Amino acid sequence: MAAVKPLSPLEIAEVLAKLQAVFLLSEESVVRDFMPSLGLGRNRTWLDRYLPLTGLDERSKNELLADGLSLEVVFALPGLAVAERHHLLDLFKTLRLGKNKQSELYSLIRDVCRMQGLSVGALLQQPELAEILAGAELTSTQKAERCKEALMRLRYPRFSRAQQAFHDLLKEAGVPPTLRISPSPFFNSEEVSIAFSFKSEKEFRHCLGVLQRLDAEGVIEKLVQLP
Known part of the structure; x- marks a missing residue:
């Protein structure tokens, strides 16, 4: 069957x-007798979320029929102007995002638009994002990753500056790839994590030597004091 x-x-x-x-x-009656059979339980909130979808424009409705959008994005569409909906739909079509990544990217777009007082269209026309989306040499996956990075910098400017400064310090100090130095999540404490791998006593001593050099040069102190 x-x-x-x-x-x-x-x-x-x-x-x-x-x-x-x-x-x-x-x-x-709808909530009590019919919504459970639609998989919505008896929560009236779902009624308020679904009903506005019937008033969407035809293109948006067709996208909903294809069922390729996350529910977070779906329920956001009625609150957007038609042109804004289409900008969002075009973006997701270009990036070929799965539903989870759609929700993640939409949350960033929504927050940045609110912070900067921009429309979705105006945000996507900013030079960095426009260049990424127009990049013929980039795959959809690469475009999605770079768009997310750009939006993260706009959404969390202080964190992004600290992250870049941390990365620049490590690069300037010549930290080898065998030595991994990481800040606390979102730099919410002064804690810095250090991990390294080695295959011999010589490599082990080399890593210790690098750490001693970083300490002597004041790099460790600078890392701890960021941001």
Whole structure:
């Protein structure tokens, strides 16, 4: 027996809307008697989230029917102007993101737009992001990674500056790849982690020597004091 294909978010929205508009059922009845069979339980919040989807423009509705968008993005669409929706849909199509990565990237875009008072379109037209998206030599995966990095710098400018300064210090000090020095997450403490690997006593002593040199040159002190 063939598996039944799950309903797309738009199909669920249309079912809920028809139960009220065509069959004249009350919200209480829809929530109590029908939403559980749609996999939504009896939480009225889902009704408020799904119903606005029926008012989307045709292109956005078609994207919902394809069921390739994360629910976070789906429920954000009604709150955006048509042009803004299309900018977002074009972006996800270009980057070919899975649903989890869509949600992650959308959260960054939403936050940066709020912080800078920008529309989605204006944000994506900023030079760094526009250059990434137009890069013919980049794969969709590379574009997605670079877009995320650029948005992270915009969303967390202080953290990004500290991260870059940390990286620059290590590079200038000539730290070898066998020695891994890492800051605390988001630089929320002065703690610095150090790990190294070795295959011989000679390599072990070399790593210790590098650490002693970094300490003598004041690099360790600078790393601890960041940001």
